[in-house]
Amino acid sequence: xxxxxxxxxxxxxxxxxxxxxxxxxxxxxxxxxxxxxxxxxxxxxxxxxxxxxxxxxxxxxxxxxxxxxxxxxxxxxxxxxxxxxxxxxxxxxxxxxxxxxxxxxxxxxxxxxxxxxxxxxxxxxxxxxxxxxxxxxxxxxxxxxxxxxxxxxxxxxxxxxxxxxxxxxxxxxxxxxxxxxxxxxxxxxxxxxxxxxxxxxxxxxxxxxxxxxxxxxxxxxxxxxxxxxxxxxxxxxxxxxxxxxxxxxxxxxxxxxxxxxxxxxxxxxxxxxxxxxxxxxxxxxxxxxxxxxxxxxxxxxxxxxxxxxxxxxxxxxxxxxxxxxxxxxxxxxxxxxxxxxxxxxxxxxxxxxxxxxxxxxxxxxxxxxxxxxxxxxxxxxxxxxxxxxxxxxxxxxxxxxxxxxxxxxxxxxxx
Numbered sequence: 001x002x003x004x005x006x007x008x009x010x011x012x013x014x015x016x017x018x019x020x021x022x023x024x025x026x027x028x029x030x031x032x033x034x035x036x037x038x039x040x041x042x043x044x045x046x047x048x049x050x051x052x053x054x055x056x057x058x059x060x061x062x063x064x065x066x067x068x069x070x071x072x073x074x075x076x077x078x079x080x081x082x083x084x085x086x087x088x089x090x091x092x093x094x095x096x097x098x099x100x101x102x103x104x105x106x107x108x109x110x111x112x113x114x115x116x117x118x119x120x121x122x123x124x125x126x127x128x129x130x131x132x133x134x135x136x137x138x139x140x141x142x143x144x145x146x147x148x149x150x151x152x153x154x155x156x157x158x159x160x161x162x163x164x165x166x167x168x169x170x171x172x173x174x175x176x177x178x179x180x181x182x183x184x185x186x187x188x189x190x191x192x193x194x195x196x197x198x199x200x201x202x203x204x205x206x207x208x209x210x211x212x213x214x215x216x217x218x219x220x221x222x223x224x225x226x227x228x229x230x231x232x233x234x235x236x237x238x239x240x241x242x243x244x245x246x247x248x249x250x251x252x253x254x255x256x257x258x259x260x261x262x263x264x265x266x267x268x269x270x271x272x273x274x275x276x277x278x279x280x281x282x283x284x285x286x287x288x289x290x291x292x293x294x295x296x297x298x299x300x301x302x303x304x305x306x307x308x309x310x311x312x313x314x315x316x317x318x319x320x321x322x323x324x325x326x327x328x329x330x331x332x333x334x335x336x337x338x339x340x341x342x343x344x345x346x347x348x349x350x351x352x353x354x355x356x357x358x359x360x361x362x363x364x365x366x367x368x369x370x371x372x373x374x375x376x377x378x379x380x381x382x383x384x385x386x387x388x389x390x391x392x393x394x395x396x397x398x399x400x401x402x403x404x405x406x407x408x409x410x411x412x413x414x415x
Contacts, residue, residue, distance in 0.1 A: 016104075017103055017104045017105070018103075018104045018105050018106070019105060020105050020106075020121065020411070021103065021105065021118060021121040021122045021125055021360075022121050022124065022125045022407060022410070022411050023411055024125075025122065025125035025126055025366075026125070026408065026411065028125055028126045028127075028366040028367075028368070029125045029126070029127065029404045029407050029408055030404070030408070031366055031367070031368040031371075032125075032126060032127030032366075032367065032368075032404040033404050033405075034368060034371050034372070035127065035367055035368070035371040035381070035385060036127065036403070036404060038371075038381070038382050038385055038386060039382065039386065039387065039397050039399065040129050040130075040382075040385075040386030040387060040389075040390055040395070040397050040398070040399065041126075041127055041128045041129050041130075041355070041367055041385050041386045041401060042128070042129060042130045042131075042132075042354070042355065042385070042386045042389035042390065042393075042395065043123070043126070043128045043130070043131040043132065043355060043356060043357045043359070043367075044132045044284075044286070044328050044354040044355060044356045044389055045132060045134060045234070045286050045287055045328050045330060045356035045357065045358050046119070046122070046131045046132065046133055046134070046356075046357055046358065046359045046360075047133070047134050047135075047136045047358065047359070047360065047361060048115065048133050048134065048135050048136055049103060049136055049360065050079060050135065050136060050137045051077060051078075051079065051137075052103065052104065052114070052115075053114070053115055053160075054079050054080070054137070055074065056160055056164065057153070057156050057157050057160045058070045058071065058074070058080060058081075058156070060155075060156040060157075060159045060160050061152055061153070061156045062152065062155060062156070063148075063152045066081065066148075066149065066152050069081070079137045081149050081153060082137045082138065082141065082144075082153075083140065083141065083143060083144040083145070084137060084140075103118050103360070105118060112168050112169070113164055113165060113168055115165055116165060116168045116169050116172065119131060119133065119169070119172055120169060120171070120172075122359055122360070123171060123401065124401065124402050124407050125407060126357065126359070126366050126367060127367060127401050127404055128357075128367070128401055129171065129386065129398075129399060129400040129401045130171050130172075130173055130389070130393075130395060130400070131171065131172060131173065131357075132173045132174075132175060132200065132201075132393075133161070133165075133172055133173065133174055133175070134175060134203065134234055134286075135157060135177055135205075138153065138154075138157065138177060138205055139205050139207060139234065139236035139237070140205065140207035140208075140236050140237070140238045141153065141179075141205060142179075142180060142181055142205055142207055142208030142210065143207060143208060143209075143238060143240070147181050147182060150179040150181060150182070151179045151182050151185045153179075154177050154178070154179040154185070154189065155189065157177050158176055158177055158189060158193050159193075161174045162174065162193055162196045162197075162198065162199060165198075166196070166197060166198030166199070167197065167198065170197075170198070171400055172198065173198060173200040173393065174198050174199050174200065175199070175200065175201045175202060175203040175232060176189060176190065176193050176194065176199055176201070176202045176203065177203055177205070178190075178202055178203065178204050178220075180204045180205075180208060180210055181208065181210055183216045183217050183219075183220050186220050187219060187220050187223060190202065190220070190223050190224060190227070191223070194223075194224075194227050194229070195227070199229075200229060200230075200393045201229045201230040201231065201232050201284075201393070202224055202229065202230070202231050202232065203231075203232045203233075203234055203286075204231070204232070204233050204234070204265075205234050205236060206233045206234060206235045206236065206261040206262050206265055207235070207236040207237075207238045207257075207261050208261070211268055212265045212268050212269055212274070213268045213269065213271075213272035213274060218277070221274070221277075221278050221281060222278065224281060225278050225280050225281040228280075228394070229282075229393075230281075230282040230283065230284050230326070230392055230393070231281060231282070231283050231284070232283075232284040232285075232286055233261075233262055233265055233266075233283070233284070233285050233286065234286040234287055235257075235258045235259065235260075235261055235262045235285075235286065235287045235288045236257070236258065236261070236287070237253060237254055237257045237258060238257055238261075239253050239257070241257070241260075243260070244256065244257050244260075258287055258288050258289070259288045259289070259292045262285050262288045262292075263288075263292060263296060266285060266296065266322070266325075267296070267300065269283065270300065270314075270318045270321050270322065271300070271304070271310070271311050271314075271318070272311075272313065273311065273312075273313025273314055275321045275324065276313050276314070276315060277313075282326065282392060283325050283326065284325070284326040284327070284328065284354070284392070285325060285326070285327050285328070286327075286328045286356065287328065287330060287331075287356070287358060288327075289329075289330070289331045289332065289333050290327060290329065290332065290333060290340070290343045290344070290347065290353075291333045291339070291343060293322065293327065293343065293346070293347050294342070294343050294346045294347075296318075296322065297318065297319035297322055297346060298319070300317075300318035300319065300322075301317045301318055301319050304317065304318055305317075319346075322347070323346075323347060323348050323352065324352070325352065326352050326353075326354055326388070326392060327347060327352060327353055327354065328353075328354045328355070328356035329353060329354065329355050329356050329365065329369065329370060329384065330355075330356040330357060330358040330363075330364065330365045330369075331358065331363045331365065332365050332369050332370075334369070337373070337374070337375065340373075341375040344375075344376070349376075349380065349384060350379075350380045350383055350384075351383065351388060352388065353383075353384045353388065354384065354388055354389050354392065355367060355369075355370050355384050355385045355386070355389070367385055370384050370385050371385065
């Protein structure tokens with residue numbers, strides 16, 4: 001028999017919440033070489049996993065009763081005052097992305113806030129220049145039965161984000177969390193925090209039963225329009241909605257819920273002619289994928305043409321307004337590239353689509369999800385991956401990310 005060399009077998013370390021982000025994302029770093037010559041890469045949706053740092057947010061609560069209540073509730077792995085059900089936390093997947101509920105990876109003493117270090121590692125590993133950070137625990141805080149909790153947590157979170165995190169790294173961009181059930185409080189927060197360094201826009205976590213066209217929000221929209229910064233609706237999962245409660249699997253709820261609320265808010269936004277009233281207000285729809293948008297365009301156009309008297313403020317078809325909105329790419333539906341290509345054409349993706357990773361959630365997309373699409377031109381890929389976001393957030397087109405080869409070289413056991 002011929003002598004054959006024995007295969008080299010190497011034990012891979014188990015991936016846990018303590019795994020260094022650069023090791024976890026080493027394949028994404030290799031993929032980053034494909035877009036290494038792009039001028040700018042901006043990730044418009046990444047997430048704060050608050051568990052490790054929630055105590056710092058609680059410390060900034062200005063209501064002493066709520067602060068003491070939260071401190072009394074605090075236990076490892078809990079998020080006091082947040083209306084999440086730990087026993088129903090199917091958003092994570094065992095063995096897939098342990099960072100989903102918060103990273104416990106080691107950080108370097110004296111190198112800045114631990115969260116900043118962890119975010120910087122993820123950006124470097126994926127080849128990203130700027131990353132927009134969203135809260136995770138607060139995605140459906142708008143459904144909290146105690147309205148004052150949202151108000152106080154919003155102020156504490158915005159203080160923590162602007163004072164302890166954004167101040168340390170200009171590559172991190174923050175969005176002011178708006179307690180949208182309380183428009184007066186939203187206005188106060190826009191005035192107080194809207195021009196702080198690193199605050200690049202304002203976010204409404206879309207899981208809530210609040211009509212966006214209500215007159216009580218008009219002054220808020222005008223204030224945001226004057227800042228020149230975008231208003232961003234971020235979708236989320238909510239199994240307790242009576243419609244979603246009919247679904248017996250998380251995957252079913254996840255497929256619908258992340259689209260459901262943005263569909264409702266977008267419909268109210270368009271049909272009630274808010275784009276006409278606030279023509280300079282830049283609106284972004286986040287984490288709903290793209291497949292729903294052409295459906296809404298066709299459906300709303302059809303209805304409005306039959307009942308124009310119910311939308312007297314419109315001067316264009318709904319689809320025309322929708323082509324002026326911005327959308328983020330994640331989760332990018334890629335099972336049918338022909339349909340995806342047509343979807344991108346319908347939404348003017350070359351100018352209106354923004355890359356988003358949704359890291360560290362289980363269904364995240366690296367930049368290669370865009371750079372690897374065969375039907376996009378090179379310029380379209382550059383626009384979607386960064387140049388569109390540069391216009392939206394008024395960012396300098398300047399590379400800040402390290403060379404992917406240098407990132408890999410810094411992790412020799414994974415190179």
